[in-house]
Amino acid sequence: MISGDPNDKIFYLRSLKDTEKLKNFLAPYKKAVLVGGCFDVLHYGHVVFFKNAKKQKGSLIVLLEPDTSLLKRKKRKAIHTQRDRAEMVAAISYVDAVVAIPHFTKDEEYEKLVKIIKPRVIAVTEGDELLRHKKNHAKLVGAQVIEVTPKIKGLSTSLITNYATLSSD
Secondary structure, eight states, X not given: OOSSOGGGGEEEOOOGGGHHHHHHHHTTOOSOEEXXXXXXXXXXXXXXXXXXXXXXXXXXXXXXXXXXXXXXXXXXXXXSOHHHHHHHHHTSTTOOEEEEOXXXXXHHHHHHHHHHHOOSEEEEETTOXXXXXXXXHHHXXXXXXXXXXXXXXXOOHHHHHHHHHXXXX
């Protein structure tokens, strides 16, 4: 962490045209370990994932999906805005940097971003639905894909949001 303020760990990527600014932001972070996700309802499983990814001996960089990704992938609206999620994730001590990304419509956009970051490791959880894409991204930069966390039975954002909905009735 560069300073004591978690907001200093956040970069808001507006488009892939901001690559020089992104490179400058990421310059202090060496041997990148890359993870990605929405992290909308932050829970214990996410913290364990960040902790285990950080054990890969590098700077942990989190690609944070936009609110629109929740609608597309999870078929629900975001509970927390991307800005709020970025602040929550940045406040976790295992996380070195958060890159809040725009809505990407093509895998090539993720490929370009991975080529800019040049991670040494792309960390995933067991059963990652985008594993095939992440392996392709890793191959582009000579990185390893490492499963750092098993699924924690009975713990997921979906279960938490379903429970919260049932509890409020």
